[in-house]
Amino acid sequence: MIVRIMGEGQRELADSHFAELDELDGELLGEMESGDEEGFRRTLTALLTAVRRLGTPLPDDALAPSELILPSPDASLDEVREMLSDDGLIPG
Numbered sequence: 001m002i003v004r005i006m007g008e009g010q011r012e013l014a015d016s017h018f019a020e021l022d023e024l025d026g027e028l029l030g031e032m033e034s035g036d037e038e039g040f041r042r043t044l045t046a047l048l049t050a051v052r053r054l055g056t057p058l059p060d061d062a063l064a065p066s067e068l069i070l071p072s073p074d075a076s077l078d079e080v081r082e083m084l085s086d087d088g089l090i091p092g
Contacts, residue, residue, distance in 0.1 A: 002058070003051055004066035006075070011055025018090065021050055025088040032081060040077050047089075048073055 001018075004010045013021075024047040031039035048070060058064060070089060071080045083089060 001067045002064050003055060003068045003070060005048055005051060005070050005072065007072040009060060010058040010062060010064065010066055011051060012058060013051065013055040017050075017054040020054070021047065022088075022090055024050060025090040028080075029084070029088040032077060032084070035077075037077060040080075044071070044075070044080065045073060 001013050001015065002010050003013055024043055028040065028043045028047060030036075031043055051070065068090065069083070071083055080089070
């Protein structure tokens with residue numbers, strides 16, 4: 001799956017990595033629902049770090065469509081809230 005981190009580019013991730021990402025996404029959703037700004041910031045950082053660690057960067061000139069778009073590291077709680085689906089940032 002091709003994942004874009006806004007402002008950073010795209011990475012290709014194997015489907016086998018989504019269990020770890022989904023766990024972080026669930027934590028992030030809970031922190032957003034409770035308004036836990038500190039927890040939200042910590043978990044968003046952990047989620048983006050995991051994508052960077054697990055994914056293979058695509059060249060800047062790659063034209064592959066992103067199947068998943070994640071917020072930038074400095075996105076606000078409200079900005080991320082606008083990106084959410086019913087089950088978080090990561091569908092499924």
